[in-house]
Amino acid sequence: MLNEPFMQRALLAALFLGPLCALLGVFVTARRMAFFSDTISHGALTGVALGFWLGMPDPTIPLILFSLLIAGAIVWLRERTELVTDTIMALLLSGSVAVGMIILSLLHRRPGDIQRFLFGDILAVGPQEVWLAAILFAVVGTGLFMNLNDLSLITVQEELAHVCGVQVRRLNLVFVIVLTLTVAVAIRLLGIILVTSLIVIPPATARSLSRNLRQQILLSVAVGMAGALGGTAASWQLSVPCGPMIVVTCIALFIVSLAWRGLRPGIAISP
Amino acid sequence: MHLCPEHQGPLVVETRNLRVALAGRPILDGVNFKVPKGQLVALIGPNGSGKTTLLRCLLGLQKPSSGEIRLFEGTDIREALPRIGYVPQRIDIERSFILSVREFLALRMEKARNWFWHAHKTSDEMLGTTLAEIGVEELLDRPLAHLSGGQLQRVLIAFSLLRNPELLLLDEPTAGVDAPGEQTFYDLIADIQQRRKLTVVLVSHDLSMVFRHAAWVYALNGVICCEGHPEHVMNAESLKQAYGIHVSPYHHHHHH
Numbered sequence: 001m002l003n004e005p006f007m008q009r010a011l012l013a014a015l016f017l018g019p020l021c022a023l024l025g026v027f028v029t030a031r032r033m034a035f036f037s038d039t040i041s042h043g044a045l046t047g048v049a050l051g052f053w054l055g056m057p058d059p060t061i062p063l064i065l066f067s068l069l070i071a072g073a074i075v076w077l078r079e080r081t082e083l084v085t086d087t088i089m090a091l092l093l094s095g096s097v098a099v100g101m102i103i104l105s106l107l108h109r110r111p112g113d114i115q116r117f118l119f120g121d122i123l124a125v126g127p128q129e130v131w132l133a134a135i136l137f138a139v140v141g142t143g144l145f146m147n148l149n150d151l152s153l154i155t156v157q158e159e160l161a162h163v164c165g166v167q168v169r170r171l172n173l174v175f176v177i178v179l180t181l182t183v184a185v186a187i188r189l190l191g192i193i194l195v196t197s198l199i200v201i202p203p204a205t206a207r208s209l210s211r212n213l214r215q216q217i218l219l220s221v222a223v224g225m226a227g228a229l230g231g232t233a234a235s236w237q238l239s240v241p242c243g244p245m246i247v248v249t250c251i252a253l254f255i256v257s258l259a260w261r262g263l264r265p266g267i268a269i270s271p
Numbered sequence: 272m273h274l275c276p277e278h279q280g281p282l283v284v285e286t287r288n289l290r291v292a293l294a295g296r297p298i299l300d301g302v303n304f305k306v307p308k309g310q311l312v313a314l315i316g317p318n319g320s321g322k323t324t325l326l327r328c329l330l331g332l333q334k335p336s337s338g339e340i341r342l343f344e345g346t347d348i349r350e351a352l353p354r355i356g357y358v359p360q361r362i363d364i365e366r367s368f369i370l371s372v373r374e375f376l377a378l379r380m381e382k383a384r385n386w387f388w389h390a391h392k393t394s395d396e397m398l399g400t401t402l403a404e405i406g407v408e409e410l411l412d413r414p415l416a417h418l419s420g421g422q423l424q425r426v427l428i429a430f431s432l433l434r435n436p437e438l439l440l441l442d443e444p445t446a447g448v449d450a451p452g453e454q455t456f457y458d459l460i461a462d463i464q465q466r467r468k469l470t471v472v473l474v475s476h477d478l479s480m481v482f483r484h485a486a487w488v489y490a491l492n493g494v495i496c497c498e499g500h501p502e503h504v505m506n507a508e509s510l511k512q513a514y515g516i517h518v519s520p521y522h523h524h525h526h527h
Contacts (some may be wrong), residue, residue, distance in 0.1 A: 029366070029368075149378050154379055156364060156375065157359055157363075163355060164379065203367065205456060211369070212369060212370070
């Protein structure tokens with residue numbers, strides 16, 4: 001398995017993206033932004049379709065740009081309209097999936113081409129994706145750790161964070177951009193439909209076993225890495241799409257965490 | 272005893288003709304608000320009277336349409352923030368976020384710049400005095416999201432005091448606390464204020480709760496409709512008009 005160059009690339013991407021998504025996920029779930037992540041990943045479908053339409057063999061650039069555009073649209077509409085954020089996101093999600101599918105149908109792409117973006121594909125991870133993942137991992141991972149204080153504070157309450165001297169608007173903006181870039185790059189491995197699971201499931205798994213945020217962050221990163229690597233390897237063994245395999249692996253870990261917690265009532269956290 | 276703001280030396284908070292309009296509706300319509308150093312001043316008013324908006328202006332969270340704000344006799348709010356402690360009305364934390372009380376408090380301590388590595392080692396001695404004062408030592412390892420309303424308010428007070436602020440702003444701090452707990456809480460605040468010689472602005476919907484401790488009361492309803500000693504404000508005709516039947520100073524003291 002490790003002798004195949006495509007497999008080396010896929011495992012490297014999983015090694016970088018699993019922990020990064022899991023670390024971001026701790027704050028994404030606590031800030032109730034899981035649907036936000038889902039919306040920008042689905043927005044990527046239009047980016048993929050536009051890339052094909054422009055004749056690009058590899059639509060990574062339009063995919064990332066369109067995800068950023070959708071993220072910007074959510075933020076802009078939330079500030080400028082009276083609409084509930086969920087409404088804005090549901091509108092953009094369904095809208096971009098619809099436009100993407102219409103363009104792809106008109107282009108008469110083979111269903112396999114579309115499916116590999118919907119559910120992830122080991123073969124789709126090229127050297128470019130591995131480099132992107134590595135750079136994101138290094139830059140975003142370091143940035144998150146340097147700003148854990150401020151990020152924790154805005155998660156507790158933005159007003160309180162402001163009074164403590166945090167530049168709330170700027171930090172929120174950076175967080176949205178970082179999340180969007182990570183989701184866009186992880187789509188190659190997990191697919192548009194399933195990418196958010198790597199952000200949501202590891203923190204939930206860690207949550208059942210942790211007593212404080214530090215434990216939750218460390219465990220979440222470990223679960224993200226194990227789920228991404230295990231799922232990618234299993235996907236090769238079983239010749240099934242990569243995204244579903246990673247999700248199933250993460251869910252298996254989640255169930256184990258629940259059982260573990262059930263067996264050790266001393267750790268039970270809920271009062 | 273002259274507690275009138277004009278006779279109390281330096282003003283820690285001063286607003287001049289402060290106006291705020293939200294979506295075209297005036298919320299604050301020319302508010303002059305003064306807090307002298309070392310005093311506990313109460314800001315009362317019914318729901319929607321602009322109390323929280325005034326507080327948000329003082330913290331730089333809301334831009335006034337016009338008027339002037341001076342904190343510690345300067346006009347730069349950001350510069351004044353390190354000298355301010357703030358206790359929000361309530362915080363709404365997702366239950367899945369298990370920041371412990373110890374980790375939360377470490378976020379406010381200068382030396383624990385990165386709590387991730389240090390919160391669990393160094394915080395005990397640094398927190399010691401503040402925690403003993405407030406009485407939250409036993410909560411240190413509980414997740415913040417699992418505390419009761421009263422426990423959470425105590426932790427928020429401890430948090431606000433960690434950098435030794437000179438001015439403490441409390442926005443309806445007893446919103447999630449039951450009535451007996453409420454009075455105990457105000458006693459605690461008055462006690463801290465005296466011990467630490469703090470300047471305190473206490474926002475409340477209910478004058479009777481702050482009656483025992485406030486040196487000066489501002490009654491707000493878009494404008495300052497009445498100000499003075501609690502006894503004076505309590506009997507003011509203008510206040511009765513603004514509040515209807517809610518002014519009854521002795522209501523909460525029967526059980527003492």
